[in-house]
Amino acid sequence: MRDRVRERVPVVVQTGGRRRTGARVLWVGAETVVTCGILVLLLVVHQLWWTNQQARAEAREQVSVLEREWAISPPGGEESPSAETVETVETEETELSGQEGLVSGSEGGGGVASTRPARPSGSDLPRQPAASRAFAVLRIPRLGLTAPVARGVSKRSVLDKGYVGHYPGTAGPGLPGNFALAGHRNTHGEPFRYINRLRAGDEISVRTRERTYTYRVDQVLPQTAPRDVGVIRPVPRSVVKPSYGYSTAGAYLTLTTCTPEFSSAYRLVVWAKLVSTA
Template sequence: MRDQMRVVVQGGGRRGRRAGLAGVLWGAAELAVTVGVVVLLLVVHQVWWTNRQALAAAHEQVRELEREWNSSPPVSPSPSPSSLPSPSSSSSSDAAGPSSAPSSASSGSPAVPTAGAKPPPAQESAYGVLRVPRLGVVVPIAQGVDKRAVLDKGYVGHYPGTAQPGAEGNFALAGHRNTHGEPFRYINRLRAGDELIVDVRGQRYTYVVGKVLGETGERDTGVIAPVPRSTVRPEYGYSEPGAYITLTTCTPEYTSKYRLVVWGTLRR
């Protein structure tokens, strides 16, 4: 009778181990989902929210400049020498033109300003507006190409040492292609004959797109020389002095491997 009442349980340890393993796997899955959600939120913030913030701030800066210009008389311009030293700071991953860290001066003769050239604006301050009718772009122009102080605000940056708007030489600009307002995202769509309009207090300069260099190296400083010509792909560029504009950004999108360049000439 005593033997008949004995109950033997087998396999309890194995089921316990299985339950413990399932708990570990479930916890790991929850952790992976949590990490994925955090990463997704960071991506959304970087790609979407920073765009909205920078774009709104840039448009407000344009309105502020226009209000300032309308409320005060234009300042008489004075000529200022222009050359092509290395920019003051490196650009960002998708905004930089050849200014990422050029270590040598570009080729070409120094720019000779016209009587309509203005003295250089204060560093990192917005002083003009670039309009690209084909793309619907209206963006402030600031002095310098610093990432945090200029480009991440959704502005385009004027390379230090390059010509001022309307002057002989090369008025060279850098802008983000992705994130932070991405003003230069679609400049690859520009074609010969498209207009690039630059407004500065009391004056408007209209440039006409002439050439597009789809890809060059980040240290190709020739593209922002007074007479722009690629040092990497010398078949692209110009050979005669003139009044040029240069737009630079990174390519392909969401990378900083190469540079995309658009050139234009001043409409006289």
């Protein structure tokens, strides 16, 4: 009997390996979560901070370039665009997603879906510069805003540079009709972030090589659909909310951007009327 007891070999169940494997899996999972969190944080910093720094710097430089050119070259050179002479701008996107027209804006750029005008006929029309080149400077004293205005509402070549975009086919500054503009509300310079603060009576100026046009804010449409094209027509009136807008011809300025902030679900519209030319 004693010999049999001595011959028995004890069986030891080892559990340490499984514990180590489980701990290793948890560690790898934690590292993955932390890494993903850092990448998301870097993306947010890039979108909300770095794109603004880049776009604002480029916009300030463009304003300086324009004002130096205007100081050197007197009025009478290249004319600002009008509804009749503006060239068709081939936008990369019919609808912007800002970042912003009633074309939508990247996380808050903003525009309205617009139709392109027919290319004007005749060979005596002035040659227009590239769509991304600014031709005017927009100033809104109440917001402390100074921004260059360029032709077109393309994200890549206009709005993402911190510029304010001029809708193709709408009137030029100071002319009868509707001088319609779009800008990002968040990211990429976000020039139109605070246009919701504008109130009736606030002044907006648009300077070109020839002269400065002063508009006075008249109406604010807090929210409308992205494809409410009525707000940028020559006599602007919302087709979604007809109680907002006008019924008689005039010289109007329209500002469009996305709303609410960090969303492109709707559009915010500000209308102003021309009050003086200097």
